Amino acid sequence: MVKMLNGAVGFFKKQKDPKPIMSREEKRAVNALKRRRIRTKLNQSKGLYVFLIPAILYFLVFCYLPMYGVQIAFKYYSPIEGIWGSQWTGMKNLNRFFDSYYFWRLIRNTVGLSLYNLIVSFPFPILLALIFNEVQSPKMKKVVQTISYAPHFISVVVLVGILNLFFNQGNGLINVLLAKMGFEKFGFLTSAAAFPSMYVWSGVWQNAGWNSIIYIAALASIDPQLHEAAQIDGASRLQRILHINLPGILPTAIIMFILDIGQVMNMGFEKVFLMQNAQNTETSQVISTFVYEAGLINSDYGFSTAIGLFNNVINIILLLVVNKLAKKISGTSLF
Amino acid sequence: MKKLLTMFLAAIMLLGTMAGCGDTASSGASAQAQDTSVNVSQDGMPIVDEPITLHGLVALNANVTDWNEHPALKRMEELTGIHIEWECVPDEGFTEKRNLLFASNTLPDIIVRAKLSPQEEMKYAANGQIIALDDYFDYAPNLKALIDSDEAIRKGITMPDGHVYSCPQLNKTEGNLIHHYWINKTWLDNLGLEEPTTIDELYDVLIAFRDQDPNGNGQKDEIPYCVVGKDYPHRMFYDLLGSWGFGVNGIVNSDYSFSWLDIDDNGKVRFIGREEKFKNMVEFLNKLWEEGLTDKESYSQDQTQVAAKVNADQVGFVARAQNTQWMGAAAENYVQCPVLEGPYGDRALIDVESNVQMTGVAVITSANKYPEATMRWLDYFYSEEGTVLCRLGIEGESYEVVDGKYQLLDNITNNPDGLTLDQALGQWAIYPGGYLPQYVTDEVDQSAAQLPETKAANDVVRDYVVPFEKVPRVKLTEEESIKLGTYAQDIVNYATENVVQFITGEKSLDEWDAYVEELNNMPVEDYIQINQDAYDRWLA
Numbered sequence: 001m002v003k004m005l006n007g008a009v010g011f012f013k014k015q016k017d018p019k020p021i022m023s024r025e026e027k028r029a030v031n032a033l034k035r036r037r038i039r040t041k042l043n044q045s046k047g048l049y050v051f052l053i054p055a056i057l058y059f060l061v062f063c064y065l066p067m068y069g070v071q072i073a074f075k076y077y078s079p080i081e082g083i084w085g086s087q088w089t090g091m092k093n094l095n096r097f098f099d100s101y102y103f104w105r106l107i108r109n110t111v112g113l114s115l116y117n118l119i120v121s122f123p124f125p126i127l128l129a130l131i132f133n134e135v136q137s138p139k140m141k142k143v144v145q146t147i148s149y150a151p152h153f154i155s156v157v158v159l160v161g162i163l164n165l166f167f168n169q170g171n172g173l174i175n176v177l178l179a180k181m182g183f184e185k186f187g188f189l190t191s192a193a194a195f196p197s198m199y200v201w202s203g204v205w206q207n208a209g210w211n212s213i214i215y216i217a218a219l220a221s222i223d224p225q226l227h228e229a230a231q232i233d234g235a236s237r238l239q240r241i242l243h244i245n246l247p248g249i250l251p252t253a254i255i256m257f258i259l260d261i262g263q264v265m266n267m268g269f270e271k272v273f274l275m276q277n278a279q280n281t282e283t284s285q286v287i288s289t290f291v292y293e294a295g296l297i298n299s300d301y302g303f304s305t306a307i308g309l310f311n312n313v314i315n316i317i318l319l320l321v322v323n324k325l326a327k328k329i330s331g332t333s334l335f
Numbered sequence: 336m337k338k339l340l341t342m343f344l345a346a347i348m349l350l351g352t353m354a355g356c357g358d359t360a361s362s363g364a365s366a367q368a369q370d371t372s373v374n375v376s377q378d379g380m381p382i383v384d385e386p387i388t389l390h391g392l393v394a395l396n397a398n399v400t401d402w403n404e405h406p407a408l409k410r411m412e413e414l415t416g417i418h419i420e421w422e423c424v425p426d427e428g429f430t431e432k433r434n435l436l437f438a439s440n441t442l443p444d445i446i447v448r449a450k451l452s453p454q455e456e457m458k459y460a461a462n463g464q465i466i467a468l469d470d471y472f473d474y475a476p477n478l479k480a481l482i483d484s485d486e487a488i489r490k491g492i493t494m495p496d497g498h499v500y501s502c503p504q505l506n507k508t509e510g511n512l513i514h515h516y517w518i519n520k521t522w523l524d525n526l527g528l529e530e531p532t533t534i535d536e537l538y539d540v541l542i543a544f545r546d547q548d549p550n551g552n553g554q555k556d557e558i559p560y561c562v563v564g565k566d567y568p569h570r571m572f573y574d575l576l577g578s579w580g581f582g583v584n585g586i587v588n589s590d591y592s593f594s595w596l597d598i599d600d601n602g603k604v605r606f607i608g609r610e611e612k613f614k615n616m617v618e619f620l621n622k623l624w625e626e627g628l629t630d631k632e633s634y635s636q637d638q639t640q641v642a643a644k645v646n647a648d649q650v651g652f653v654a655r656a657q658n659t660q661w662m663g664a665a666a667e668n669y670v671q672c673p674v675l676e677g678p679y680g681d682r683a684l685i686d687v688e689s690n691v692q693m694t695g696v697a698v699i700t701s702a703n704k705y706p707e708a709t710m711r712w713l714d715y716f717y718s719e720e721g722t723v724l725c726r727l728g729i730e731g732e733s734y735e736v737v738d739g740k741y742q743l744l745d746n747i748t749n750n751p752d753g754l755t756l757d758q759a760l761g762q763w764a765i766y767p768g769g770y771l772p773q774y775v776t777d778e779v780d781q782s783a784a785q786l787p788e789t790k791a792a793n794d795v796v797r798d799y800v801v802p803f804e805k806v807p808r809v810k811l812t813e814e815e816s817i818k819l820g821t822y823a824q825d826i827v828n829y830a831t832e833n834v835v836q837f838i839t840g841e842k843s844l845d846e847w848d849a850y851v852e853e854l855n856n857m858p859v860e861d862y863i864q865i866n867q868d869a870y871d872r873w874l875a
Binding site for chain 2: 076077078079080082096099100101102164168169170185187189190192277278279281282285293300301303
């Protein structure tokens with residue numbers, strides 16, 4: 001099966017090769033050959049293609065079909081009239097968002113929080129994976145790894161509950177410690193300045209371990225011969241990490257980074273919403289919580305769709321730009 | 336062979352995915368009996384001469400058993416001849432489910448505990464998804480009688496277009512309608528202090544609470560002024576508004592959230608957040624905050640956290656709820672604080688509910704083939720027997736009549752299995768959680784509103800309470816809702832956020848004028864005007 005997959009990959013790659021100049025007959029012959037080859041390939045892996053069908057159907061049903069609903073971003077949606085029948089309102093929904101008093105603050109908070117999150121939480125899994133890779137005893141490695149990714153399975157509600165317990169101003173553990181050490185108690189939960197850091201670093205704690213798994217897998221696939229050769233040449237551990245491990249996982253890291261960039265505007269709703277209170281709205285009011293307040297509470301589907309659309313357009317632009325940059329700089333990219 | 340097996344498995348998987356997208360919510364509207372010619376009697380039971388079946392949607396309270404198995408509803412079915420198949424959705428996920436059904440137009444026949452805001456009601460009425468109930472008032476003798484006898488009820492449930500689209504929960508019991516603020520009587524006694532009657536006295540008492548160790552544990556862990564502000568930042572000042580003369584003619588709330596609007600003495604809608612008097616109030620609250628009298632966690636804590644502090648004997652003054660049940664064992668420490676007189680001589684308790692306690696409680700949808708019968712089914716709950724069935728359950732099982740008075744049985748009030756009152760009652764009555772069509776009077780009420788301590792609390796404040804009839808129940812038209820939707824939230828957020836910053840000292844009060852100026856740049860006047868129109872409509 002792996003062979004077949006490799007075959008398929010090879011086939012796609014071959015297609016991209018620049019074509020040599022040929023006469024018409026030659027071309028026809030080559031094309032016929034190609035077609036025959038495709039047919040044999042298809043024939044050989046019939047079963048595999050059947051397995052593809054659920055995935056294709058999934059994307060069709062849940063991703064492509066719903067796209068026709070995007071039109072309600074430009075409509076005043078009424079369930080009775082349906083998606084097609086609802087009245088067109090043009091850019092009204094989008095303008096309502098742009099004209100909102102808090103528009104720029106929403107953009108600033110959403111992008112700021114996302115970028116902060118990205119910059120901080122991106123390197124940690126890589127670091128963690130590199131460290132895990134250096135643990136000699138396999139048993140130890142497993143234990144540490146399990147501990148590090150266990151928090152991933154805590155639900156957001158519980159996580160925020162834990163934050164509240166640890167950081168509350170009256171008798172939270174952290175504040176009690178601060179007070180014992182002679183510092184003043186600090187309202188971590190109510191401070192607008194502290195909110196981004198609370199959000200980001202609790203996320204690092206929760207997800208770094210889990211996200212490191214993919215890098216650990218990438219590290220495992222590095223040819224041990226490289227390490228052996230380096231050792232013979234007298235490379236130290238650190239040198240081997242820097243010159244073998246790091247370059248080895250770089251392509252994976254770049255792909256992950258591009259994917260993350262594509263999510264910059266899609267700030268997760270639950271955690272922000274749960275951590276929000278009247279004192280930190282200055283930094284905690286992001287697009288998704290605004291949509292919740294203004295759109296979903298009044299079940300104003302047109303408005304929320306318009307903002308969703310706006311988000312996705314920005315995300316796609318970011319994704320394309322970063323993808324292009326990555327391709328230029330390192331040669332690795334999504335497409 | 337192997338190939339065949341592969342194909343077969345793939346086909347199965349395929350079917351699995353397809354089944355996943357199948358439509359499961361269409362049972363309501365379509366599976367209706369064809370024959371709608373059923374005789375519906377205008378009085379007397381049963382309602383219909385031959386049994387009919389309806390589909391209902393209900394938000395199920397955690398303390399109430401499944402409505403399909405519920406004895407109170409079984410009793411209703413015996414009585415009325417109407418069988419209702421309930422889809423019970425737990426309270427937490429109900430709004431989403433309900434909105435989804437409306438958005439996809441796959442409606443049940445009837446929705447009970449529908450929790451529709453007036454805006455949603457207008458919207459769905461404009462869509463033609465819920466029907467006007469007043470067309471069927473001939474089949475609602477009990478509700479009709481209540482409306483005819485009480486102008487406030489009629490005003491409270493009538494929508495701007497003159498129709499009634501939902502059944503209300505009506506309440507005549509003082510104990511359910513007045514929200515109180517509580518002061519720690521034990522602490523006052525420990526320090527030998529009088530109950531405060533003015534804002535200045537309150538300040539002195541709070542200072543004493545802070546400094547003189549009223550709970551006697553030798554630690555400075557007292558929280559003089561505690562607020563449940565996590566989802567409701569306005570609770571910081573809401574209960575004291577009356578002491579600065581706000582809300583004495585009613586607060587304008589069309590959507591159960593704080594609108595920053597009240598009625599001034601000339602019957603004009605006024606934006607509270609930019610008044611000079613309100614600035615004075617903010618100054619007072621800022622003083623409490625700076626002096627460490629206010630709980631620094633006020634804006635981030637919910638009721639559970641406050642209840643924990645109350646039970647740890649740490650709280651001096653707290654505003655919350657109609658009675659002290661939420662405090663648990665610590666309730667005995669607290670009494671109603673006298674209504675406080677403010678610096679301008681104002682003195683009122685404004686946190687009261689209208690006799691029309693809730694609207695949007697039950698609706699009949701356009702999918703319903705038997706609106707007359709359904710109307711009568713709902714109307715039954717407004718009769719005394721109906722409300723008793725709803726609130727107290729089944730005679731002999733959960734309540735009895737002693738000397739002409741209703742009394743809950745011992746197995747409910749003092750459950751042998753250790754169930755709370757609501758849990759025990761939920762097996763026989765559907766009342767826990769509220770939001771039901773019912774007409775609550777002191778005669779049929781057995782809730783905490785009838786406890787002697789609640790009555791005592793009401794006695795303290797009665798002279799200063801805003802009359803229940805004055806509480807406006809304004810309703811916006813569909814166009815007004817849409818118009819407000821574009822900026823109302825911004826205005827409310829802006830005022831709330833800034834006032835919070837002024838109170839917590841993050842913003843200096845010197846910036847008050849700049850705040851008001853910026854506020855005036857927003858469409859506040861339009862906001863006021865729309866609500867003024869709605870208020871005038873309600874008055875008429």
